[in-house]
Amino acid sequence: MRHTDGRKLDHKTLEALRIRAVQQVMDGESPEVVIKALGMSRARIYEWLAAFREGGFDALKAKEIPGVRKSLAANRFGSFTPGLPPLPRTS
Secondary structure: OOOOOHHHOOHHHHHHHHHHHHHHHHOOOOHHHHHHHHOOOHHHHHHHHHHHHHHHHHHHOOOOOOOOOOOOOHHHHHHHHHHOOOOOOOO
């Protein structure tokens, strides 16, 4: 059986999918049926349900992607340009 690769979906789409899937299970649908309709692995729905039990719908929301943060605000960048030599003009 082929499963949908959730990594190929954007974060907002995955968030909506998780919330809708958990809502369907809360409305009485079998977790097996819900996840099979989505084409994802069986374990995934139980991970989502566990997260929901721990933190509600907020636990199913997309998290901020970790990475290097900008260390210099855009409005402060201009303060560094006076020390640089001017660009040569092309005419």
